[in-house]
Amino acid sequence: MLVNLTGALALGWLLTALAARGPETTRRKKLRLLLGTGFMGGFTTYSALATDTMLLFTQGSTAIGLAYGLGTVLLGAFATWVGMLLGTRGRTPQGDAK
Template sequence: MPVAILVINVVGAFVLGALLEALARRGPDEGRRRVVRLAVGTGFCGGFTTYSTLAVATADLLRAGAAPVALGYAIGSVLLGAVAAWAGVLVGSRS
């Protein structure tokens, strides 16, 4: 199971959740906040996370005949990412 991909995606989801919540609490999405959101959120987090690699890794597991592992990996990655984003929102709301 590609654990590194899972960890990267979960960390990226957390950072994105924290960033977006912190920016939203500081005011409307304009000016410097928009630039930060686009540069860090879309740019850094988009480049850091590897959800397309998650799809390839899942397909590789399926081709290897490990369908239950592939299904658990794909669903688990998405669920852990959602939980991490939620935790990031909680952290971002405190800043």
Template sequence: MPARPAYRQPLLLLLVLLGGATGTLARWATGLAVPHVDRVPLGTLAVNVVGAFVLGALLEHLAGRGPDEGRRRALRVTLGTGFCGGFTTYSALANDTDALLRQGLVGHALGYVGSTLVLGLVASALGIATVRRGARGRTA
């Protein structure tokens, strides 16, 4: 009998819920702690970049020879789908960009979006590289 899909497994749904709630609270706290600079919401930028790093590191870790399949799936849904999904926020990026554009701050909006994309890509690559370097260190 084939395994039930993840969305029909109560334990995995609970793990997504717990990870998502934790990520959302962490995003909210970061938004309170990190001020806007020149009307640019650096908190949103920070969570998206940190989330990209964490997701890159997590997926690289799970792709290697690591935990068994059940544990990999639990980590992926808890930290990837749940925490990173709740922590990072495309909707806030879009909303913040719209707000900047409505204020006539086109340069700010373009810089904000461009910085988010470039820094997110770099952060993800650094997350992957960090896990690979750690794996090489353990096998050497």
């Protein structure tokens, strides 16, 4: 669960930080795909979440399985949101003069 939550936080930060730098260029797109889809996709795994949840269900730990599955998804959404906040920290949108 910790790996998936860390990955959600990092992915939220990465995507927002890249978007805050301006329009997507070929270089930014390659960086987003390499780090976001490639590295973070390999770091986090939906299959591990699904397998671990199913194992808990089949071992008779229905409540723990539900808590683990739903908790990972809900906490992952929160971690992504926090990552997005961190990615926009100290940045103003393109074109805004301050």
